[in-house]
Amino acid sequence: MQQKAFILLVAGLALLARPAAAHCNYLIEKGDNLYDIAENNGFNETELMKLNPSITDPELIFEGDTLRLPCKGGDDEKGDSIFDLLQHRTDMSTLFAALASVGMLEDLQDGDLDATLFAPTDKAFEALLKQLKLTAAQLLNDTALVQDVLAYHVIPGDALDADDLKNGKSYSTMLKGKKLKIKKNDEGVFVLTVAGQEVPVKIADLEAGDAIVHVIDEVLLPLESEGGKAPAPSPSKPTTPTGDGCTYTVKEGDTLFDIAAKYDTTLEDLVALNKQIEDPELILPGDEIKLKEC
Template identity: 30%
Template sequence: MFRTIITATALAGFMAGAAQAQENPMVGGAPMFADKNIVENAVNSADHTTLVAAVQAAGLVETLSGPGPFTVFAPTNAAFDNLAEGTVEDLLKPENKDMLTKVLTCHVVAADAMSDAIGQMIMDDNGNHPVETVGGCVLQAQMDGDMITLTDERGRTATVTIADVKQSNGVIHVIDEVLLPAM
């Protein structure tokens, strides 16, 4: 009887841990914790070192560590690598801080928008939902099969590759392209 209780308790604990792990996926080889904020989690992702460096250079660490809520469409290092050669290096220069801030804030929405809510907004808007960002950009959210895509003001399209990474101050959706403001 005692062994059955211990086994049942261990199994329940394992199942709770497995459910929690499924709720918040690993990103960049690191666990994402729902009780940590966007910056605290992003710094642990090996896939987001360029984004973290850019957030630091733009002076946005304090903002994105704040209460939010924020939805961050987080481009991977590979997404930054897709930009024209030298673009990232130029954006990280101190004299380009305003442009870097504009690019980064075009990835942030002042809301906690999980993928099911975004999908419903897309459906409600007949397949295309405008998303206003903190940086003043308007992204066009659409569905491509069961994947959410975002098209920026230059016509570049990013796909959400990992959705619903819960944070204490919002949510991160990992994307495969950098979204750029209109020029």
């Protein structure tokens, strides 16, 4: 009997001694070193450096930077917080690093945070970098741009699953004055941006503490991208109205204010004529605007 108890005790201690399941992404903390990070996650320093070629000196790592880890197994679909969920996703390393670069990860460690995050995958960021002709390092160095883009992916104050998201409704984001609009049909849920994007939700309703995360395969842009970064779009003059002058089809770069000025009316009158416009700051290419009663 004593021998059996001893065997069970040894087995239990062996299980406790095993390293915890390795994270896919790791936020470097004060006092960390590469050797301990590797050992604590069940692999060696050489593997870690291969995954992080930016590290040229294993003794020189910085608090607040992030590392990719050789995690194994499938992606987690649930976490104690947004931070915890992203740590255990193989497809979210760039998002994790971007959030760390602008100091947003700390707030996302709160499991009680009520928010909705549209989370772009690594492939989404790769496509954006190619479009902007930037490297990941160059993008992350542009703190103002990264902060604006990431803030545009967060609906604060509400944890909205796919059923909660309403077709045709606009939602305020963390980026002041910028909203996202939702489109729903038989094909799924789509996120519409002020830049004219229509981005499908690929994986919905990942639980992250009290928050909800939806995976998307395109980075949401709050501004029209042009030339290597995403500056504010220059106002464009609306073209001739369609049909008999009663309606106008919105073009990329249009604003309701510019349309009103061009056609000798006011913003207030256009809003009154177009009850479908919930947010005067959010009109999308292809929308039809009534200019006058005909």
